[in-house]
Amino acid sequence: MPRSFCIPGVIFLFCAFVLLFIVSVSLPYLTAMDITRVHSANGPTISGAQLAQLRLGIWGYCEYSASGSRTCYHPGHGYSILLGGINSNGISTETIGSSWTRGLAVHPVATVVTFIALLLSFSQHITVTLAASLVSFLAAVITLIAFAIDIALYAYTKDQMNKLNIGASTITGPGFWLTFVSMILLFLAGCTVCFGRRRDRMAGATSSYPMSSMKGGFFSRFRRN
Numbered sequence: 001m002p003r004s005f006c007i008p009g010v011i012f013l014f015c016a017f018v019l020l021f022i023v024s025v026s027l028p029y030l031t032a033m034d035i036t037r038v039h040s041a042n043g044p045t046i047s048g049a050q051l052a053q054l055r056l057g058i059w060g061y062c063e064y065s066a067s068g069s070r071t072c073y074h075p076g077h078g079y080s081i082l083l084g085g086i087n088s089n090g091i092s093t094e095t096i097g098s099s100w101t102r103g104l105a106v107h108p109v110a111t112v113v114t115f116i117a118l119l120l121s122f123s124q125h126i127t128v129t130l131a132a133s134l135v136s137f138l139a140a141v142i143t144l145i146a147f148a149i150d151i152a153l154y155a156y157t158k159d160q161m162n163k164l165n166i167g168a169s170t171i172t173g174p175g176f177w178l179t180f181v182s183m184i185l186l187f188l189a190g191c192t193v194c195f196g197r198r199r200d201r202m203a204g205a206t207s208s209y210p211m212s213s214m215k216g217g218f219f220s221r222f223r224r225n
Helices: 003-025 098-121 126-164 174-208 218-222
Strands: 036-039 053-056 061-064 070-073 081-087 090-096 169-172
Touching (some): 003 098, 003 126, 036 126, 053 081, 081 126, 090 126, 098 126, 098 174, 126 169, 126 174
Antiparallel strands (some): 036 053, 036 169, 053 061
16 A cells, blocks of 8 residues: 555554543543543432532443542443432432443444554555455444444433433533544544555556557658568
């Protein structure tokens, strides 16, 4: 593949892999890499403790008290949280079920597929570069699915907090946006590698059929053999 196309493709794939890897580590190991955040002065309660902020990650969640202390939990894949709140109607509870967090495990899958595409992109063989392009697009599609799951979790959490009616604000976390950026980078990488392979084919076709030189100028074609 031409170097002008190879280098950007590798860079896009490497950046996407690093971002997806960071997102996949997530909570509780990287407390800042959450998917959805809930915060409020009169926040929700979990097990009777009132929270100032709640962060939801792939493998667990973190609770922040009004004093600033943090407690993180690692329930693992497909966890659920029972939230409570006190409003004008009394005490109410809402649940973020495991069906809304189980799909977050798609992020590590996208990371692995992106890593495979990155390894393939280093090859100069035309068939391997085609495979790198296809795997890049596959990683982009998987990341798109992961991003859709992030959107669903954010929307559902926001809806549940609105039902509690405690004035809590639900926002997207850094992991949400890093997943979106990774998806864009993967689509760019797939297109870059694909264009590089097409340029290779066109260059090969041109070199296979060289134009015969016409010696002697225009009148040489009328010359007798």
